Each structure stands twice: as structure tokens, then as C-alpha cells.
Amino acid sequence: MDVQILxxxxxxxxxxxKNQNAMDVDGGDVQLVMPGETITSDLQFMRxxxxxxxxxxxVISSVAGVVERVNKLISVRALKxxxxxxxxxxxxxxxxxxxxxxxxxxxxxxxxxxLMLSAISLPGGIQRRKNEEDELQMRKFFAExxxxxxxxxxxxxxxxxGLHTRGHQFSKLRNGSLVVVPSALVQRCKSHFHxxxxxxxxxLGLNGYIWVSKPVIGNPESTDEADIERTYSNKNDIIDDAxxxxxxxxxxxxxxxxxxxMHINDTIIxxxxxxxxxxxxxxxxxKDVVDSITSEASHKLTME
Amino acid sequence: MPYLSQAExxxxxxxxxxxxxxxxxxRLDYRAxxxxxxxxxxxNGSARVRLGDGTDVLVGVKVEIDQVExxxxxxxxVVCNVECSxxxxxxxxxxxxxxxxxxxxxxxxxxxxxxxxxxNFEKLCIIKGQQCWIVYIDAMILDYSGxxxxxxxxxxxxxxxxxxxxxxxxxxxxxxxxxFEVLDDVEDAERLDxxxxxxxxxxxxxxxxxxxxxxxxxxxxxxxxKLTIAVNKDSQICGIQKxxxxxxxxxxxxxxxxxxxxxxxxxxxxxDQKLQDEEQxxxxxxxxxxxxxxxxxxxxx
Numbered sequence: 001m002d003v004q005i006l007x008x009x010x011x012x013x014x015x016x017x018k019n020q021n022a023m024d025v026d027g028g029d030v031q032l033v034m035p036g037e038t039i040t041s042d043l044q045f046m047r048x049x050x051x052x053x054x055x056x057x058x059v060i061s062s063v064a065g066v067v068e069r070v071n072k073l074i075s076v077r078a079l080k081x082x083x084x085x086x087x088x089x090x091x092x093x094x095x096x097x098x099x100x101x102x103x104x105x106x107x108x109x110x111x112x113x114x115l116m117l118s119a120i121s122l123p124g125g126i127q128r129r130k131n132e133e134d135e136l137q138m139r140k141f142f143a144e145x146x147x148x149x150x151x152x153x154x155x156x157x158x159x160x161x162g163l164h165t166r167g168h169q170f171s172k173l174r175n176g177s178l179v180v181v182p183s184a185l186v187q188r189c190k191s192h193f194h195x196x197x198x199x200x201x202x203x204l205g206l207n208g209y210i211w212v213s214k215p216v217i218g219n220p221e222s223t224d225e226a227d228i229e230r231t232y233s234n235k236n237d238i239i240d241d242a243x244x245x246x247x248x249x250x251x252x253x254x255x256x257x258x259x260x261x262m263h264i265n266d267t268i269i270x271x272x273x274x275x276x277x278x279x280x281x282x283x284x285x286x287k288d289v290v291d292s293i294t295s296e297a298s299h300k301l302t303m304e
Numbered sequence: 305m306p307y308l309s310q311a312e313x314x315x316x317x318x319x320x321x322x323x324x325x326x327x328x329x330x331r332l333d334y335r336a337x338x339x340x341x342x343x344x345x346x347x348n349g350s351a352r353v354r355l356g357d358g359t360d361v362l363v364g365v366k367v368e369i370d371q372v373e374x375x376x377x378x379x380x381x382v383v384c385n386v387e388c389s390x391x392x393x394x395x396x397x398x399x400x401x402x403x404x405x406x407x408x409x410x411x412x413x414x415x416x417x418x419x420x421x422x423x424n425f426e427k428l429c430i431i432k433g434q435q436c437w438i439v440y441i442d443a444m445i446l447d448y449s450g451x452x453x454x455x456x457x458x459x460x461x462x463x464x465x466x467x468x469x470x471x472x473x474x475x476x477x478x479x480x481x482x483x484f485e486v487l488d489d490v491e492d493a494e495r496l497d498x499x500x501x502x503x504x505x506x507x508x509x510x511x512x513x514x515x516x517x518x519x520x521x522x523x524x525x526x527x528x529x530k531l532t533i534a535v536n537k538d539s540q541i542c543g544i545q546k547x548x549x550x551x552x553x554x555x556x557x558x559x560x561x562x563x564x565x566x567x568x569x570x571x572x573x574x575x576d577q578k579l580q581d582e583e584q585x586x587x588x589x590x591x592x593x594x595x596x597x598x599x600x601x602x603x604x605x
Contacts, residue, residue, distance in 0.1 A: 010599055010604065095307075174309075177326045178522075236314050248324060284328060285328070
């Protein structure tokens with residue numbers, strides 16, 4: 001058995017220190033700051049999230065992240081932060097608790113999101129009010145540990161995210177595995193559900209949870225008995241080795257992109273996947289391969 | 305306690321069956337390691353090992369002089385302690401890591417505390433019946449992404465390789481009285497005796513009917529039973545510990561032990577090679593009068 005034992009690498013010398021006190025965010029350059037670093041000492045700016053003022057009213061960063069400016073307001077968006085939802089976001093979460101008339105869902109936020117019993121769709125798309133009988137068998141829909149794709153519907157008074165899973169694209173997730181990436185990397189797109197050319201289905205949760213799976217067969221909207229059962233099923237379809245390998249490859253491509261801190265969307269995933277095809281799947285965990293496939297993918301993206 | 309859905313559990317189990325795990329590795333594939341020794345200047349020896357893109361273990365070795373225990377036969381001892389940093393995982397917050405700390409400390413102490421670890425304990429005794437060296441091994445889990453115990457073993461081996469004990473000079477005062485002096489010179493410090501025989505641990509997780517090494521956190525959640533086998537460079541077994549609730553069939557057990565022996569030996573060879581290479585580089589730099597730069601916590605993750 002061969003194992004790679006490497007030596008640690010020194011961080012690359014960055015050139016981000018060219019503007020110590022200047023403010024040229026408009027230049028298109030991304031300004032990265034560390035906690036305690038001065039962003040500007042110009043009096044005309046106001047401090048926003050992730051910053052504080054010292055006695056001489058210089059704006060100083062309180063987090064490590066990217067400087068953002070809206071007119072005179074300066075804020076710093078942290079590179080590594082918990083997910084703060086926005087209404088309409090597609091998220092992937094894991095059920096952590098079954099409570100009266102609701103589920104608690106871990107969505108990588110500051111607190112667990114809430115999925116109300118009234119906010120889920122019944123198998124077969126039947127339209128009716130949820131009754132006591134449904135309340136007693138809530139674990140038949142979602143039990144602790146289940147993965148779910150959902151949409152942010154509302155916020156509760158305490159700031160908790162309220163989710164819903166009405167609609168055919170939202171469902172219990174199976175047939176695959178979860179990849180966790182920093183939530184800042186997943187961009188808002190027209191669609192967060194993708195069927196890649198390699199036959200792998202993706203749910204890009206804006207909270208940084210990504211579900212990679214074999215597409216579920218059957219029409220979720222049909223009222224056929226077998227399809228109804230499938231909506232809340234815990235059983236995986238039969239996945240053959242080639243499909244399993246494709247899923248693992250996509251998972252590793254996502255991890256590679258996350259390691260290089262690159263934005264994740266369907267195009268870059270396809271490019272990275274194509275670039276990765278000349279390596280065996282397990283080699284995609286190696287650093288040099290990660291460097292090579294991600295640079296090839298980003299090069300292809302800029303060529304367009 | 306983290307949860308796992310039934311579908312994920314089945315997916316992982318089937319993956320183990322078909323020798324293709326969720327991250328593309330086979331059953332007996334290890335993730336890449338990053339290793340650096342000698343990063344804590346105050347300690348007698350230290351090492352940091354990172355496994356894959358998660359698990360991060362820092363081990364420091366400190367030697368101290370203490371009284372020989374009256375009923376022990378003029379030997380020094382090794383005292384291990386493992387602590388999980390609360391920042392490593394959400395489940396370690398508060399008292400969440402207490403059980404795991406105990407479990408890991410015990411596992412390490414059981415292997416390294418006795419003669420099976422290969423260290424010459426008699427050499428740790430300075431004056432017979434009076435003073436001896438005590439080797440304190442402190443491991444800290446800085447980040448968690450599965451397979452911690454094996455990583456601790458590897459980091460410990462690396463840290464002990466890096467450890468130097470100051471030399472002592474004994475003076476005979478007559479009447480059976482002795483006195484000793486610790487020599488401050490760094491050049492004079494020497495290695496522990498028997499360092500090459502220190503074992504490492506190989507944890508085999510039984511998932512379904514197969515067994516895997518170097519499990520990821522999700523894989524650890526579906527482990528039915530696990531076996532940690534301490535193996536030294538001659539592939540002798542220095543300790544076995546079983547974990548998790550499930551049982552292991554006798555046939556599978558001996559198969560697992562054989563696998564662990566094979567993998568353990570190969571791991572030790574590669575680890576030793578790396579440690580020697582690293583030391584050689586440091587020595588060369590020292591000879592040339594160059595500055596020896598340790599990256600420690602400034603290394604790129």
C-alpha cells in the first residue's frame with residue numbers, strides 16, 4: 001500500500017499589500033483583509049458589517065474576508081461564515097429533530113432551520129390540510145438524519161429560517177452522497193438542480209451542502225402507486241459501478257474546486273469533470289492533480 | 305450526536321462492497337498525509353500530522369525528572385494524554401469530547417505504556433532506585449475528519465523520533481550516594497533507545513461484510529465494529545483494541561489482523577523514510593549554516 005506523505009507548504013507570497021490605506025475597491029481587484037487590518041482611514045466612509053472603528057475613526061476589519069463597498073458604506077464579507085438565508089434560496093439540509101408539527105433542519109446556519117408539517121407536499125401531490133394522523137406519523141415523511149432539498153420560504157421572529165418542500169423538485173434525497181463546501185462559493189443561479197452530461201444529478205444548496213446522486217427515475221408528479229411510494233422512500237435504486245464512479249468523480253471535483261476556493265456552478269463542474277477524466281478517481285484527492293484540473297477548468301471558462 | 309440517513313448508510317455500505325468508496329478510494333487506500341516535526345521549540349520533541357483535508361493532530365513530547373517508583377524495577381515511564389480541541393468539531397463542545405479523550409488516551413497509553421512499545425525503559429532511569437526520566441506525550445486534536453487514532457499514533461511516532469533527551473553526568477559521592485548533573489548542551493542530547501520499534505495503529509472499520517482503513521467521518525458513522533491493531537516495524541502485534549457496538553466473526557477477525565499487519569508494516573516503512581529524509585535535510589542545512597525554517601502553523605492548509 002502506498003501512502004503519500006508530504007511536507008507542509010509555505011503560503012504563497014501574496015501581493016495584496018499594495019494598498020495599505022488607499023481605497024480602490026472600484027478597481028475590480030478583490031481586496032482581502034485580515035482581522036485588525038486597516039481598510040481605510042478616510043473619514044468619509046461609514047462602517048458596515050464585519051468592521052469596527054477605532055478612536056481615530058479608521059475603519060478596521062473584524063473578520064478575514066473580502067471588502068465590499070456600497071457607496072460610502074464599507075463592509076467585509078467573511079470567507080468562512082455560517083449560512084444566512086434569503087427568501088427563495090434553494091438549500092440542502094439534514095433533519096436533526098422531529099418536533100410537534102415541525103422538523104428542525106441543519107442547514108449550516110447559526111441555528112437550525114424549521115420545516116413545518118404544513119409546508120411539505122404529500123405523496124402523489126394530494127392537496128389537503130395535514131391532520132392529526134399525519135402529525136402522528138411525521139417520521140414516515142422525514143426522520144432524523146434524512147437529507148432534504150428545500151426552499152427558504154420565510155423567517156421566524158427569532159431569525160430561524162422557515163423552509164418548504166412543496167413542488168416536485170423538492171424531495172427527500174437518496175441515491176448518492178453529500179459534499180460540504182464553504183457556502184460563499186455557491187452562487188445564486190437560475191436553477192440549482194442540474195443533470196450533468198455524465199448522468200449525475202446535482203442539487204447545489206446555497207448553504208454549501210451539495211447533493212450528488214444518481215437521478216431518481218419516474219415522474220414525481222404522477223399519481224401512480226409506485227411513484228407515490230418513491231417520494232419519501234429510504235431505499236436507493238440499484239447503482240452500478242460505473243454510475244458510482246461518476247458520482248465519486250463529481251464529488252471529488254467539487255472538493256477540488258472548494259480546495260482552490262473557486263466559485264461553484266454547473267459549467268465549471270462540467271469543465272472540471274472533463275479535465276479530470278484522464279486521472280483515476282482516487283487520484284483527484286492529490287494536490288498536484290487538484291491544481292491541474294482546476295486550472296484547466298478555469299482556463300476553459302475564460303476562453304469562452 | 306451526528307446522524308446519517310438510511311439512504312446514505314446503504315450507499316456507503318454498497319460502496320465498500322464494490323471497493324469504490326464515496327471519495328473514489330478503494331477499501332485499503334489511505335488519504336495523503338502532511339507531516340512536520342520539531343515545530344514546538346519548548347518541547348523535547350514534536351510533530352504535526354494532517355490527514356486528507358481534515359484531521360489535524362499535534363503531538364508534543366516533554367521529558368521530566370522524577371522519583372523512581374519504589375516497587376518498580378528502576379525504570380522510567382511514558383505518560384500519554386490526548387485532548388480534543390473544542391474547535392475541531394461541533395460535537396466536542398462543552399463536555400462532548402470527554403469520553404473520546406478518555407478513549408484515545410487509554411488506547412495510546414495501553415500501547416506505549418508497556419514494554420511492547422519497544423522503548424528501553426531501563427535506559428530512562430538515571431540513578432537506580434532514585435531518579436528517572438518520565439516521558440510525557442501530549443496529543444491535541446486540532447481538526448477532525450475521521451481516523452484520529454491512527455493519526456495520533458503516527459504523529460506520536462514522529463514526535464518521539466524527533467525527541468532528544470539531555471545527557472546526564474553521574475557523580476559517585478561514595479557510601480552508595482550518587483548525584484547527577486543535566487548537561488545543557490543541545491548537541492549532547494540523545495534519542496530515546498528503541499525508537500525504531502515504536503508501533504503505529506491501524507484501525508479497520510467493518511462496514512457490511514467488508515473492512516476499510518482510514519475511514520471518513522461519514523464512514524465512521526456506519527461502522528458496525530472497528531479494530532485498532534498496533535503493529536511495529538517487524539509486523540509484530542503490540543496491542544489490539546475493539547471499538548463500536550457490532551461483532552466481528554472469527555474468520556473476519558484473523559483476516560483483519562493480517563491486513564493490519566501488512567498495512568502497518570508498509571506504513572511504518574514509508575513514515576520512517578519520510579522522517580529520515582526530513583532529518584537529513586535539517587542536518588544538511590545546519591551544516592551549511594543555513595536558517596532552519598519550520599512552518600508550523602503558518603503552513604498552507
